[in-house]
Amino acid sequence: MVKGTAVEKELAEIKSQLLFLHRRVDEIKQRLEGSPSFEEVLHRRGLILGKSNPTENLLLPKDISPAEESQFYEMMKRYSFRIFLREIISRQGCLQPSSLRRFCSPETEEEYTQFLIGCGILQSGRQGLVLTKDTVRNFGATLEWFVAQVMEKEFACPAIWGAKFGHLKAGGDYDVLSWVERNLLYLEVKSSPPKHIEGTEIGSFMDRLDALMPNFAILLVDTELRMKDKVIPLFEERLADPERMERTSIRRLFDETFLIQDRIFVTNSKPNLISNLARILGCWLGQKASTVAKVGDDQKAGSGRFLL
Numbered sequence: 001m002v003k004g005t006a007v008e009k010e011l012a013e014i015k016s017q018l019l020f021l022h023r024r025v026d027e028i029k030q031r032l033e034g035s036p037s038f039e040e041v042l043h044r045r046g047l048i049l050g051k052s053n054p055t056e057n058l059l060l061p062k063d064i065s066p067a068e069e070s071q072f073y074e075m076m077k078r079y080s081f082r083i084f085l086r087e088i089i090s091r092q093g094c095l096q097p098s099s100l101r102r103f104c105s106p107e108t109e110e111e112y113t114q115f116l117i118g119c120g121i122l123q124s125g126r127q128g129l130v131l132t133k134d135t136v137r138n139f140g141a142t143l144e145w146f147v148a149q150v151m152e153k154e155f156a157c158p159a160i161w162g163a164k165f166g167h168l169k170a171g172g173d174y175d176v177l178s179w180v181e182r183n184l185l186y187l188e189v190k191s192s193p194p195k196h197i198e199g200t201e202i203g204s205f206m207d208r209l210d211a212l213m214p215n216f217a218i219l220l221v222d223t224e225l226r227m228k229d230k231v232i233p234l235f236e237e238r239l240a241d242p243e244r245m246e247r248t249s250i251r252r253l254f255d256e257t258f259l260i261q262d263r264i265f266v267t268n269s270k271p272n273l274i275s276n277l278a279r280i281l282g283c284w285l286g287q288k289a290s291t292v293a294k295v296g297d298d299q300k301a302g303s304g305r306f307l308l
Helices: 001-032 037-046 066-076 078-089 108-117 140-155 201-214 231-239 272-283
Strands: 120-125 128-131 158-164 174-180 181-189 216-221 250-254 258-259 263-268
Touching: 001 066, 037 120, 037 174, 066 078, 066 108, 066 216, 078 108, 078 140, 108 120, 120 140, 140 174, 140 181, 140 258, 140 272, 174 258, 181 201, 201 231, 231 250, 231 258, 231 263, 258 272, 263 272
Parallel strands: 181 216, 216 263
Antiparallel strands: 120 128, 158 174, 174 181, 250 258, 258 263
8 A cells, every 4th residue: 555655656756857848848939939938028127927827826736747727728718617626715614516507518527627626736635625735725826727727728838827916016027928929918817707807907907917018918707607797997097196196098899898098908707708809919010800710609629729
């Protein structure tokens, strides 16, 4: 029994080392192709990166294989899967089989559950299924990781998540930063529905925006609900502050996607998170929103990279 445990630990260590090597190979390939690292990009703008890409709050286990991580990324493209994960985290320690069927069909629930067990995210506990990592408190970090992966895999844009800058006045971290054709993009990602977003959060987002001074920014709320009802009025209130002496400029681009002061985009995940980002990037880079390709919701196939 002891011998078996030792072998399992050795295999886990090998998996971890292979994952590290896989990432290092990707970094070396990027350098050989002449692309600057993200740290170099930020340094040229006078920004000294303190910390980024934290993994302690990710759902992904440390020893997950590259193949499993890739499959997890593909599953994350489904809005229903992200809702499923959000609910699992909120019910830590008391998740029972068949307790999530109001979010998906029994067949889909079984598919999601078996997948999460198979890649080591869920395991059996005394009161039902529990998360393997006890450091995960919410879905935010995993969603940030996913959006950073989307920028890299779908749009070929270098990206980092959970970035901190000790020398900037604004507090908190920057959810996702990406380098889009010589443009620094700041992506603020919200996993909560609009009704849970408060004016102080919009204020903090604007303060970080003012401190970082990116070329453009996106506030992405991972929901299929309307932005006009709650989120846009919060921006209107913020921009109406007489101390800022700024004219409110908010216009709808398409569906529930809005442009504020010509450089801040606000969007949701309907009909699809990736296609909404594609249309926003197309708008910023000079394309009309109506001409950028769309993808269907809950896409199960491998990613087809958007080249803007």
